[in-house]
Amino acid sequence: VKDLIHRVAQLNWTAPHNCHLQILVPGSQEWKLLSKNQYQMTLDDVAIVEGTLLFGSTDPQANYEELKGQVSSLNSPMSTGTDDDVSMEDSDDDNRISLASSNSIYNYNSYLSNSGGGSSSSMISIYAKPNNEPGVVGLQNLGNTCFMNSALQCLSNTTELTEYFVTDSYQNEINRSNPLGTGGRLADEYGKLMRKIWKGNFSSISPSEFKWAVGRHAPQFEGYRQHDAQELLAYLLDGLHEDLNRVRNKPYISLKDSNGRSDEELAIEAWEAHLLRNKSVIVDLFHGQLKSTVTCPDNECGHVSITFDPFVYLSLPLPELCDRNITFTYVGLTGNEKSIRYQVSLDKRESILKLKTALMALQPNIKSPKELVVADVYHCHIFTIRKDDQPLDDIKISDTTVIYQILASSPEPDKEIVNKCVSHHVFNGYSWDTLGQPRVISLVVSKNYEITIAQLYQQLAKLFYFGGNLSQNPKHTDIMGLFTVSRTSGMNSSIREKLTNPDDKINMSNDDKLNIIWDRKDTFFNRGVDPFEDKTTREERKETQISLYECLKQFHQKEQLSKTDEWYCSKCKAFKQATKKFDIWKSPNILVIHLKRFQYTRSHRNKINTFVDAPLSDLDLTPFQLCEQEKFSKPPVYDLFAVSVHSGDLGGGHYTAYALNSIKNQWYHFNDSSVSPCDPKRVLNSGAYVLFYKRRDVTTTAISKIDSNNTTTTTTTTTNNS
Numbered sequence: 001v002k003d004l005i006h007r008v009a010q011l012n013w014t015a016p017h018n019c020h021l022q023i024l025v026p027g028s029q030e031w032k033l034l035s036k037n038q039y040q041m042t043l044d045d046v047a048i049v050e051g052t053l054l055f056g057s058t059d060p061q062a063n064y065e066e067l068k069g070q071v072s073s074l075n076s077p078m079s080t081g082t083d084d085d086v087s088m089e090d091s092d093d094d095n096r097i098s099l100a101s102s103n104s105i106y107n108y109n110s111y112l113s114n115s116g117g118g119s120s121s122s123m124i125s126i127y128a129k130p131n132n133e134p135g136v137v138g139l140q141n142l143g144n145t146c147f148m149n150s151a152l153q154c155l156s157n158t159t160e161l162t163e164y165f166v167t168d169s170y171q172n173e174i175n176r177s178n179p180l181g182t183g184g185r186l187a188d189e190y191g192k193l194m195r196k197i198w199k200g201n202f203s204s205i206s207p208s209e210f211k212w213a214v215g216r217h218a219p220q221f222e223g224y225r226q227h228d229a230q231e232l233l234a235y236l237l238d239g240l241h242e243d244l245n246r247v248r249n250k251p252y253i254s255l256k257d258s259n260g261r262s263d264e265e266l267a268i269e270a271w272e273a274h275l276l277r278n279k280s281v282i283v284d285l286f287h288g289q290l291k292s293t294v295t296c297p298d299n300e301c302g303h304v305s306i307t308f309d310p311f312v313y314l315s316l317p318l319p320e321l322c323d324r325n326i327t328f329t330y331v332g333l334t335g336n337e338k339s340i341r342y343q344v345s346l347d348k349r350e351s352i353l354k355l356k357t358a359l360m361a362l363q364p365n366i367k368s369p370k371e372l373v374v375a376d377v378y379h380c381h382i383f384t385i386r387k388d389d390q391p392l393d394d395i396k397i398s399d400t401t402v403i404y405q406i407l408a409s410s411p412e413p414d415k416e417i418v419n420k421c422v423s424h425h426v427f428n429g430y431s432w433d434t435l436g437q438p439r440v441i442s443l444v445v446s447k448n449y450e451i452t453i454a455q456l457y458q459q460l461a462k463l464f465y466f467g468g469n470l471s472q473n474p475k476h477t478d479i480m481g482l483f484t485v486s487r488t489s490g491m492n493s494s495i496r497e498k499l500t501n502p503d504d505k506i507n508m509s510n511d512d513k514l515n516i517i518w519d520r521k522d523t524f525f526n527r528g529v530d531p532f533e534d535k536t537t538r539e540e541r542k543e544t545q546i547s548l549y550e551c552l553k554q555f556h557q558k559e560q561l562s563k564t565d566e567w568y569c570s571k572c573k574a575f576k577q578a579t580k581k582f583d584i585w586k587s588p589n590i591l592v593i594h595l596k597r598f599q600y601t602r603s604h605r606n607k608i609n610t611f612v613d614a615p616l617s618d619l620d621l622t623p624f625q626l627c628e629q630e631k632f633s634k635p636p637v638y639d640l641f642a643v644s645v646h647s648g649d650l651g652g653g654h655y656t657a658y659a660l661n662s663i664k665n666q667w668y669h670f671n672d673s674s675v676s677p678c679d680p681k682r683v684l685n686s687g688a689y690v691l692f693y694k695r696r697d698v699t700t701t702a703i704s705k706i707d708s709n710n711t712t713t714t715t716t717t718t719t720n721n722s
Contacts (some may be wrong), residue, residue: 169409194211247277290584341533344359417442426521456504591638
């Protein structure tokens, strides 16, 4: 908007700061003033209004009558060119402005009008060139609403569901009297949003009205806090189902006990009972059926309960990977040794001691784990010293792990060893900068843990100073001009107690840290930096991955219920920690798979970033589906068409989506307002969270195109996921 104002001001020989921009509401005499902070907004955000903008340095209302004729003549686009030719034949070339945004082109026609007294105002007509790509429309982030945008883009590209809404077929099935629904308001707003997306007029639109409708009926999504895309998706599918339920009066259903009847008979009975209360487009597309088998753990009882329940999505656990790659840097005993980066693969259930043992195999000169210190380095400081009995899983992916070699015992019988953390500092004129690799050093001190300042400098020189002309046992007088030593008691404490008197003795039994203070940064980088070697390879850094079929196998395994989730055995007349098993009986037309990446316990929260290798096409559920008749008549083979992706961690993650446009047969990446075509190979990554699959035998319904008059025209499309 700011760019537009500057361009128009330049054409009309006036200063931009003397101008104000107002929107003329079409069909009325109302003017809406844009605030200064709106000038930083994009043209897509502000200029998508189907009307006219007024630019001028005078009160627009005073000039309204004079501009009225011009305004009425500008209520329809004047462009006579094609989609690729955006010139305006009726406009003056000197006053015409054409600006392009990332996805849309806007034409601006400037009209200068004198109203007496030397004042003037300029009428600016803005026309957005339609992007002519139905469905390829971004959704603006209203504030932490990326989770909603991601879920909506996946549903929008569910072809059969979107066709049902853009053709207004849903209007005939809205159930406004259902107490479990929203009175049809959720379906109405969803339908309006789908028509805007598939009309294809704009590069991005605001889903604010839909967001308001969701928050009104689902208070958990009210406001602008971060939420889970899968939880919103579950609510939307349930809410749309109840708003569109064809059953107006739900009968009471009482299922009979199995009493030895066959699974086929029980499944049909349960499904028919489900349809007596639930019939909607959501049921037609998304509902499948699970067989649940619960077995009493009491051997004398052995009671087995079998039920058949509908499902809308499958929540699949991610099999726990025991092995993990740990990257660390090894720092030797003296400064003349190279620091080496290694990567080892270890069982994450092992302890830090196992990591030390793995390094000893790589460095034969290390004879005992006591010669090694494992540290977590953060911002050039040693943040944590890890204990031998700590689990390896405590080392996070983002941690910088360094293993230091130290002296396990004193080389002199009448001396002791004290290990100290050392960091490098330089004064920038205002404060202390910390730089370089910190160290853990072994100082040889007296039995009472004392050392002279001169001895301290001599020992530090062997560790940090190399490449110069110092002898093997340098004098302190040769060293004290190179750097200064001080002590601090904390990681972020200011530099204090500079140690400069060589004859003074200091006690090293406390936890103080040592600081090497360099006069200039270049001195440090020339003399204080350890040589470095990287022994990790690209092959070693391969991302750990599992197959989607492994997740399905895990889902079908038996599990014992926890103590807090006991099952009531009707035969034992008591609550028992029974075993439970799920099996897919009936597969839906649209299969939604939720990967359970987020783990929550009473004391721990974690996100699993393991890459799940899911097929883009030919996902075959035949080995997992029990109903033989359905497997024979409708093979459960699926093709991927949308993915909701969560990147980042639990605290500051972001949702995007990948989806296959059924009209263009092209994959797109949806990142809030931004939409871009993408290679199908990029669709699946370690952040894939919710997968949308379409059954191969489902007849693909083309999504109708919506013209400017809001009429629909159906277009034939072919889907190809390869």
